[in-house]
Amino acid sequence: MIAGAIADAIRQSKKGRLAAVSSRRIETARRFLAERPGTAAVEGIDALLGRADVEAVYVATPTVAKEEIVLAAIAAGKHVLADKPLADRVSALRMVEAAAARNVAFMDATHFVHHPRTAAIKAASEEKIGPARSLHTQLYVTLDDPSNIRFDPKQEPMTAIGDLAWYSMRAIVEYLRPAGKIAKVVTAAERDAKSGGILRAAGLIAFESGEVSTWDIGYTTGTIIQELHLLGTKGVIRMDDFVLDWSNSFAFKNPAVKAGYFHRTGKQTRNEETFVPAPATNAQQVEMIDALCDLAAAGDNARRGEHAAATLKTMEYLDAVWAAG
Secondary structure, eight states: HHHHHHHHHHHHHOOOOOOOEESHHHHHHHTTTTTSOEEEEEESSSHHTTTTTTEEEEEOOOOHHHHHHHHHHHHHHHHEEEEEOSSSSHHHHHHHHHHHHHHHOOOEEEEGSSSHHHHHHHHHHHHHHOOEEEEEEEEEEEOTTTSGGGGTTTTTTTTIIIIIIHHHHHIIIIIIOOOEEEEEEEEEEEEOOOOOEEEEEEEEEEEESSSSEEEEEEEESSSSSSEEEOOOSEEEEESSSSSOOSSSSOOOOOTTTTEEEEEETTOOOGGGOOOOOOOOOOOHHHHHHHHHHHHHHOOOOHHHHHHHHHHHHHHHHHHHHHHHH
């Protein structure tokens, strides 16, 4: 499903083109492309990497297979967009360093980072709420199919933590931006009795510089929840769609719900909080594809380094959360 959303985003992008799709079985690739004409179906990663018309590769495999494919793509001189999560920070570092050595771009596929709202909040938070001190995120999706890969620790070792807490950790990187190292981590997890995979988890991650983030994720609420509260010394910024905006993401397309965030300060009540619009020309996954194309074309090592640093920091926090569970 996610691979399909990104394939469609590539087709919608004005800077990228969906050239080919690879699967271990050619029938699977052809079936994937049944409603996406004009794209080649190929069998195996070598056939994909050998194509001259492929300049960048999006890797949407299970986590256990991801690093091998990413490194092969980098060795072939291809730019890489790797879906989250990665196996751990050590694995992520190998990919980042390989990409830098080969002079290609490496980016993780976290969509919300590329929504204009993210940049708008980062630019305005100091003025609106003062120094950010606390961050609370809550992300739940409905998932009750035991055959889904997200329940399988053999393919997705971190299960729900890798799938969902990744976004909470990335929100720390983007919005809380702690100055110090991790000081304390607490994780409480509920596991599936059959698979042992994590169904639901919550926790706290605190930093030596004083910032604290609490997070709560899982598959068990029967509805979608994606709340974020960023607390500073003089106010709060909040969103109820911090991962996939209600207005125009691959999962939701309701233009009546405007993209943006809420701001409250002083003794303002719920009716007095301010909505700050942050519209996007394209869906955030399309913006992500455009950003990758720009990163690849420009050869901007400083900008590539910023993306790599965000990936590594996200994975560092996720590793800590996982270890504490």
